[in-house]
Amino acid sequence: MFKKIKIWELDKCPYSELAVNSKPGWQNLTFDTDNFKVTLAAIGKTIIYSKLWGATTFSTIHKYINMLESVVYEAVERRKPFVLIEDYSELSGISARAARYFINYHKKNIRLKALIFNNPNYLLKIEDKILKQLKSAKFSLAIAQDYEESIEKALHFSQEKQRKSKGENVNVIQSKEALETILSQSKCPITGFPVVTREDFMEHTICESLKVTYKIIGGCILHTSLNGPLQKTHIQHFWEERYEFLKSVNVYGNKYIEIIDGTKLTIPIGESELIALKEFIHDSFYLGNLLGCIIYPNASIHTNAKALLEKNLSAEKTLRLVENYSEAVLLAIKILNKNAIVLQAEIVQRFTKNDWYYSSPNCSAKFELVRGDIAFLSIKNVPEVADIGAIFELFEKMLDESGISNKHHFFIALDMSKTKRFRWSAINKLGEGFRKINAQIKCKQVAIYGASAQVLTQLILLRNQLNIAFSFVASFDEAIKSIDDELITENNYSLFVSQNASTDIEDIYTTLCDTKGEFSHDLFNNRSLNKFNKAEIISSSIEILKNELKELSAKLKSSEKAICTQDKHKAICNFLWEISLNDNKSVEKKLHICFEKMGKEFGFSAISLYRHEKQGNTLLLGSWDKNNEKELDNAIVCNIVNKFYKAKEMVIISKENTARNTPKYELLKSMQANLLAFVFRKAPKSKASLLYVFKRKNKARNELCNKKDALAIAEMTQICSTILE
Structure with a gap:
């Protein structure tokens, strides 16, 4: 009955009646490839369901694991174990390297209580060595033939039963007082730098009688205090906790050094515990975040373990042993200075x-x-x-x-x-x-x-x-x-x-x-x-303008009412024209020559020169109506361009015979800023000024333009003709 079920599309699991949570951001994830797809869902509060399609490689499995971590972090309560169902019924391939990465990741995942493969047709073809490695993991491993069997096994491992939600939430801030005390702060007696911890990470019980307190000194020294017996099975759990703490105080992902305080350990750290601890330290060290680990006092390490430390670990210098807190902090500062990391005098909560x-x-x-x-x-x-x-x-x-x-x-x-x-x-x-x-x-x-x-x-x-x-x-x-x-x-x-x-x-x-x-x-x-960055900014802005032109043109075609986005275009034009300034002193002379030609060829009676008081350069604007010289002062183009004192091109825009207070008139009025930007885009180094004149028949005359600008004229004419039709 449930063999082809799409659990992520349902509100409840039809077999267990547990609530199903699958957000849009968890579904149909391709990770920039056409050969692989993943959908994730949370069933109840401790079961994660993952459906995979296609073939996966190392790069895609790495992205998938990152997404899986995000889903677990969001759907499963902190420190709670969970069961993972991997549905491989649509999986067509997985590389050996990808499989090893997946296996090695979960072997170190202490929160994973059980891993269930649903119809793993392809997985069973992977070499026996990899399967043996997976079976040696500490979590439970099971294989199911369909969804019904996999959810039955998951319920067995998780022991989760249907229950009504009580509205519980992790880290809910109940009151202002709770917020102010969630982070406690003091000062390090040796350095004077702030020490920050969270109340829910103080004397926190991990596995039986071991209690751990985490603190951050100066933003980059992690101080871990152990209280009780430390056994080999405890190390994985307290290492997982420290990652949660580092994330909560926003140190995770940054470089830091760790100090482990063993003064309250009831049993000295033995050889097996030290070897297990070393493995986790080395993993973090080679990831590039952990700079080293310092343990104090000497008495917290068993004699045999000390010999092992001196023999095998001293050369790598990832694990050090000192006598007291003062020595540990001073050594930590020395290592941080060597790596050019400075302690923070103030830590933002x-x-x-x-x-x-x-x-x-x-x-x-x-x-x-x-x-x-x-x-x-x-x-x-x-x-x-x-x-x-x-x-x-x-x-x-x-x-x-x-x-x-x-x-x-x-x-x-x-x-x-x-x-x-x-x-x-x-x-x-x-x-x-x-x-x-x-x-x-x-x-x-x-x-x-x-x-x-x-x-x-x-x-x-x-x-x-x-x-x-x-x-x-x-x-x-x-x-x-x-x-x-x-x-x-x-x-x-x-x-x-x-x-x-x-x-x-x-x-x-x-x-x-x-x-x-x-x-x-x-x-x-x-x-x-920076000229390179300037060109990049201009280019990206022009692309935005081009898309805006097309959108507005489509709106005008489909409706009599056009949406006028004048303010946005004005702001874009301000930006583009200001960064297009140059120091060409011959601009004014060329403009005057163009005025004469314009007057003869097009009969404009309203031609204005705008002069910037400080610079003395000019910018030419066209006429709204050849019989009404005052209209030019009211044009939105004048309001835009009058602010600027230099220009690379001259733009002349005429709106003769365009009825006022109509959608087309308002649209063209707002589009003038875009036209200015397009002129700069199409011929930024042109010696000749560009002339665009839009009349009743939407013809553009380009007698004043050289051959280099012909393509720009044709494209602009086509766009604006579409708008005016």
């Missing part, structure tokens, strides 16, 4: 929950509470509109559960280091989300770091539509500093960039105007620009 995490096939996002008044958000990959909507729903939940919603104001720290790009529709949704949040609780500042050139461009344009201060900095620490220093006040919405920000950020900011239309160069005196 950060807190997260399992359900403050969002994942989908397009992107993932994570929220954290920093210091009680900063909402930290990290977004990965390419979010779609639906993703942004779901992320902001989670944002509102996070603000309520963290207590921020009860405050008068708060701050946002935005990590964009792993965000590839945004679609324009997603940027608009992002703006809507910020406006809604800001309407509920005043957001005083958004501190952004790690953004690429393209993402930065989009965020800057988004900022132009919001009454929220934005700061762009180089790192998380600088983001916190910019908030602490109150570099952007409540009544000042101008942009800010830190002195240590990367060149592509400087490149953008030196080219932007503040809200009053004045140039803001005071932060960037004597700073050079």
Whole structure:
């Protein structure tokens, strides 16, 4: 009955009646390949179901394991064991290297209680040696022929029964007081640096009578205190716990050194325990995060184990033995200095929950509470509109559960280091989300770091539509500093960039105007620009504009009402024209020559020269109506381009015979900014000025353009003719 069941599409398991949880971000994951696909689901609270299609290699199995970890972290309570069902009925191939990686990973996974293979037709063909390695693992291993049999075995191993949810949640913040005490802080008596721990990791019982307390000194020294007897079977459990602690205080993934305090051990560490401990230390050491492990005092190690330590481990220097806490800390600082790592004089308290995490096939996002008044958000990959909507729903939940919603104001720290790009529709949704949040609780500042050139461009344009201060900095620490220093006040919405920000950020900011239309160069005196990054920014912005043109053209074709996105186009045009400035002193002379030709050939009576007071250079704009000279002053193009004092090209746009206050008129009015940007894109080095004149029959005359620009003229004419039809 259940052989071909798609459990991830159901709310309840038809066999066990347990609730099924499978989010969109867990389904049909391809990991950038056409040959492999995975769907994951959680059944109850301790069973994970995984369905695999196609053939897998080492690279895809590695990504699959990472996704599996995320699902387990989100669906299974911390420290609780779980059962994994691997459905291989659609699996057509797996490389030997991929199989070894999968096996070795789970052999070290102490939370895995049982592994069940559902119809493993291909797995059984793997060489006997690998199967023997799998059977030697400490978790239970079973094979089932269909879903019904696999869930029956899983229930047997997990001993899970159907029960009503009591609304329990891991790390739920019950009150403001609970939040303030979740992290306790003191100072190291030797160094004076802060010592941070979490109450749920103090004197935590692991396996029978062993209790462990974890602390972080200066942000990069992990201090582990053992209380009770340490046996070989305990080591795996306490090593798993330390990873959970490192994640909870945001040290996981960074370089650190560990000190193990054995003063309260009731039995000295023996040979077998030391060998087991060494294996875990070496695994972390060769991953590049753990710099070494220091154990004190000498009496905590058995005599035979000391001899083993001196004989086999001293040369590798991953495990050291000292007499007391002072020696351990000083040795740790020496190793950190050797690796150019500095202890943190101040540690920012950060807190997260399992359900403050969002994942989908397009992107993932994570929220954290920093210091009680900063909402930290990290977004990965390419979010779609639906993703942004779901992320902001989670944002509102996070603000309520963290207590921020009860405050008068708060701050946002935005990590964009792993965000590839945004679609324009997603940027608009992002703006809507910020406006809604800001309407509920005043957001005083958004501190952004790690953004690429393209993402930065989009965020800057988004900022132009919001009454929220934005700061762009180089790192998380600088983001916190910019908030602490109150570099952007409540009544000042101008942009800010830190002195240590990367060149592509400087490149953008030196080219932007503040809200009053004045140039803001005071932060960037004597700073050079990066031409490569500038070209990248321009190129990405033009692509965005091109897509906007097509979308608006389609809207006009399908409906009499056109959506006018004037503000966005104006902001883009401001940006592109400012970064296209040059120092060509002959621009004004060429413009005057063009004026004469224009007057003769097209009969324009309204021709205006706009002169910048400081620079003295000119920019030419065309006529709205040859019989009404005042119309030129009201054109949106004039309002846009009048701010700038240099130009590479001349653009002339005529809207003769276009009825006012019509959808077509308003659309063309908003599109003039786009046309300016296209001109710069198509002929940035052209000596001749470009001339675009749109009349009743939508003909473009290009007598003043050289042959090099013919293709640009043809493409622009086709686009704009479509709009005006």
